[in-house]
Amino acid sequence: MSRFDRGPAGTPAAAPEAAPQAARPRFDVYDGDALVDTIRLTEGSHCLGRDTDACDLPLEHASCSRRHARLAVDARGGVLIEDLGSAQGTFLDGASTPLAALERVRLKEGASVTFAALPRRYVYRSGAQAPASTAPAPAPAAAPLDADAKRKKLWGAPKKDALEKWGEAAGSLGGARGDKFLKLLGGAKHGATAKKRKADSKGEDDLERQYESARRRGGAWNRQGLG
Template sequence: GPFLAMMQLDVYDGDARIDTLMLTKGTTVLGRALDVDIRIEHASTSRKHCEIVADASGDYYLIDLKSSQGTHLNGTKIAPNEPQRLSDGQQIRLGASARVYKVILSYDGASSAAAASAAAAAAQAAERERYERERQQQEAERYEYERQREERAERERAERERHEYERQQEAAERERFARDQQDRAERERYEYERERAERYERERAERDRLDRMIREPPADAAPPAPMMRKNSLGSSSHGGSTGFFAKT
């Protein structure tokens, strides 16, 4: 076949062309892994999804690398590990992604210089577009990172304030409990001291009353009876008397 000067993939999202990828290697791997040549971040894309290989004659072939969601060429799913020769204008789609990769082939010939110049200009434009897109993506990622960082800081601050509020509430509750315990103990001690003082006063009043009764008998109490003694005749007489009858 004719010598293949270069190949590129025009990337379409719907009807809009969003990127142009120049294939400059003998084997170009597409997938989701970090070390592939063309990285495609989509949930249905395998880590090493498919590859485009140039043979010695300059033809390009699309090979599915046993991807989980398959590789489609012009809407038809191709079999794994079976090379499919690519031609100009064909469309490649990976997995369930809506993004389409259109094959652009430039053959050597009379217009090879013009084609190469146009391809170089397209490559430069694509490179500028890619740079601008990456810059915007980096800006968006940086903005998103800052936003998430601020949200995380705000959540952490709110969490610290909540913990501090709960700590203060617990401390206040412990202080109230301790104060209530102290007040209860003081009331109990006061009641105990008051009852003891009242009991002491009652006991002292009772002792004083008994002492007064012993020292000061009541005024209406009868005087004690005088002591009686017997004389020599056996009759009783008042003390100090020599007897009522005299012996004759």
């Protein structure tokens, strides 16, 4: 049985009992331009060849030798490949000359390996991932405001209601101060005029009625603690 984890590209392997020290390397196997298999490599030495009993990864093609090549995977996920003196050779990155027998070559990210006349390409992936960017995502550009939105942003309410509130606020400050208030806020040019707050007017009317009532009762105002 093969000691390699195999499966379609993008399918995660089962979690090992112990956490790996580094991301696991793999071979992405292509038949032409089509990705047909993914082989995840484990730490250790692995034989590749036509002999399914002696090899971890079978090379199912008549041109491949029974024991064709060997992989050595280190603890950090680095991979060395070695041709075992095969009859028709092991080729790296499309070279026309095969690797020298028993010479170990370290695979680089994206290296393409072919075996004899086997049409499949084995593309090495280290499994290393670039660190995630810590820069904050740019804020989306604000959409331009239409006329109605600009009015709401300026007044905070329908224009008529806003002018009414500004006028009441100005009226509570008094004549000259109220006019200055409206002028500073730009309300005067929009027709806002100072007017007394209804709540203030109502409070003054209530106070005056209480005073008159107390006076008619003969000084009850002072006895109530309001004088």
